[in-house]
Amino acid sequence: MHEFTIEIVSDTAARVTGTGDELVAPAGKTIQDSIYEYSQKRAVDAGAPVEVAVHRSGRCTQVTVSPDGTATRSAPTGPIPTSTDHDGELDNAAPVAQEPVSITMDALGHTGHPAPDQAEKESGRHPTPVRRQAVSILAAPGINPGAAEPAHTGMRGRLNAALGLRLTPKRQSAEMRLRAAAATITGRVPDFATVTVANIKGGVGKTPIAVGVAQTLATHRGGASVVCADLAESAGSLADRVPVPPADGQHVFGLLAADQAATGHLRPSVLGRHLTRQPSGEDVLVGHHDTAAQRAGLGREDAAALASILAHHREILVADTGNNPLAGSWQWAVSQADALVVPVPLRRDAATTAHRMLLDLSTSHSGRLDRTVVIITDGPGDSPMVESDTVDAFIALGVQVLRMPYEPLFAGGERIVPSRLRRTTTDSLTVIAATVVDLITSTG
Incomplete structure (x- = not known):
């Protein structure tokens, strides 16, 4: 599906990102009318529906316009950051509260005691004791709902299901945003x-x-x-x-x-x-x-x-x-x-x-x-x-x-x-x- 972004800059003007096209509403029409007519023309030229992201004052409305003029909305409206999931899904979830946190662990095995600092040797002071971890490194790792979990939806999810892969979702994808939302609910x-x-x-x-x-x-x-x-x-x-x-x-x-x-x-x-x-x-x-x-x-x-x-x-x-x-x-x-x-x-x-x-x-x-x-x-x-x-x-x-x-x-x-x-x-x-x-x- 063809996608493009339009930014409304005033009540009568808008610009198309990436093409330099300028839209100006004629007398008797609104800028929304001009955006609709422009989008339908793009759909007719492409021979397929087009997906338009209309930005205005920090808000985004996602509209799909077909060659026959049918227009439908499905994206969030309001002060909600939106983006398009390039795996083929519209990201219409919610802002990510925080980035996923991944906990890494060194490989198990004997590492020996660390050598004392040279300055400590020369001064005759005892070496600084090694601080023990509060939790044993032998403990089973917890569930990480972040990027370590393979994708289940979108193009990556379909590839994982079909080919047995473990591709992870893109950081700003709809799936990652929904995982962040689910983590918030359990707080x-x-x-x-x-x-x-x-x-x-x-x-x-x-x-x-x-x-x-x-x-x-x-x-x-x-x-x-x-x-x-x-x-x-x-x-x-x-x-x-x-x-x-x-x-x-x-x-x-x-x-x-x-x-x-x-x-x-x-x-x-x-x-x-x-x-x-x-x-x-x-x-x-x-x-x-x-x-x-x-x-x-x-x-x-x-x-x-x-x-x-x-x-x-x-x-x-x-x-x-x-x-x-x-x-x-x-x-x-x-x-x-x-x-x-x-x-x-x-x-x-x-x-x-x-x-x-x-x-x-x-x-x-x-x-x-x-x-x-x-x-x-x-x-x-x-x-x-x-x-x-x-x-x-x-x-x-x-x-x-x-x-x-x-x-x-x-x-x-x-x-x-x-x-x-x-x-x-x-x-x-x-x-x-x-x-x-x-x-x-x-x-x-």
């Missing part, structure tokens, strides 16, 4: 952390994102480490989206009642009877549609009590919230969020509502936006024309912006079974989960 977190998924506009994909993030965290951190809970004032759709639906009695109010009846902390066995374990290892705690407590609504004290119970047994709570910012459970989830995740489809109403919500939070909860990430999601009914304004508005607030590609299971209301997710979705969720862990552990 240490505080004693108990809350990840809140919120947008007061309904139908924007809060529950799928909450389920996907919980699944990804549990996949890398291990079973019984994460709980995804429905903290909507009125029970939401969490029970209908998880792979294993809850049994009767497995809901928020049942757990709160069990805790009130217990003497001391709730035993793990009792807790387990109210949670629903999922294939990835995370637990789910859903709302309940038909109780007096539900009709009264899940309050702030209820949410706080629930978190107190879970804090004794789990590491991370992923809170799926409702649409009422006046509800006590919503206010608790947002005020206590160690990481706030805001899904935003490319629809002007959803973007506007989310932006207003964050503006309100910036005044009512100091520092909350420093722990916020906006997820731009692709789906039916999107309006790509609002993308640039949307991303610019959120970046102006100082929040991170990531991108989630279209996922049929998310959009179709199906149960979110990890094995049925597209690979691009799994990769994107890995990046999002790593960003969440970074936000949780940040000291800012």
Whole structure:
């Protein structure tokens, strides 16, 4: 596939890297229109789709344009370093937090004692004792997820599989970035952390994102480490989206009642009877549609009590919230969020509502936006024309912006079974989960 890069230098001008071509938007057209027309002409000349990386103000949007004029996006938008994996895969993961560290070890064998320093001999002082290693060199080496591991994807991964080679990924490849993200997810977190998924506009994909993030965290951190809970004032759709639906009695109010009846902390066995374990290892705690407590609504004290119970047994709570910012459970989830995740489809109403919500939070909860990430999601009914304004508005607030590609299971209301997710979705969720862990552990 033919690839080239275009840099937008103003609202009406752009330049094509490497060719010297200058694009100028005529009256009545935007520079994006000129880029599209230029890209389609390149595709027609090549007789095949072309891949265009459009850079502007530190952001990059990747677009594939076909000779028939079809244009599709799949790359991240926002302040995310991007590059093209020359093995043939688009690198649309996340920034590498740090370079992989390789630990080398000298060959085993007798080396003798080092000779004393000549100055020490002449002075008559005793030689400086050799400092012993804290860990025996006979210990088995640990797993190195960095460059020493052979490539599994891309051209190098295919060569490894076909020819039995052990080629390693390129340092800036998508595979290496995903390995770095996975390593971040497994890092240490505080004693108990809350990840809140919120947008007061309904139908924007809060529950799928909450389920996907919980699944990804549990996949890398291990079973019984994460709980995804429905903290909507009125029970939401969490029970209908998880792979294993809850049994009767497995809901928020049942757990709160069990805790009130217990003497001391709730035993793990009792807790387990109210949670629903999922294939990835995370637990789910859903709302309940038909109780007096539900009709009264899940309050702030209820949410706080629930978190107190879970804090004794789990590491991370992923809170799926409702649409009422006046509800006590919503206010608790947002005020206590160690990481706030805001899904935003490319629809002007959803973007506007989310932006207003964050503006309100910036005044009512100091520092909350420093722990916020906006997820731009692709789906039916999107309006790509609002993308640039949307991303610019959120970046102006100082929040991170990531991108989630279209996922049929998310959009179709199906149960979110990890094995049925597209690979691009799994990769994107890995990046999002790593960003969440970074936000949780940040000291800012």
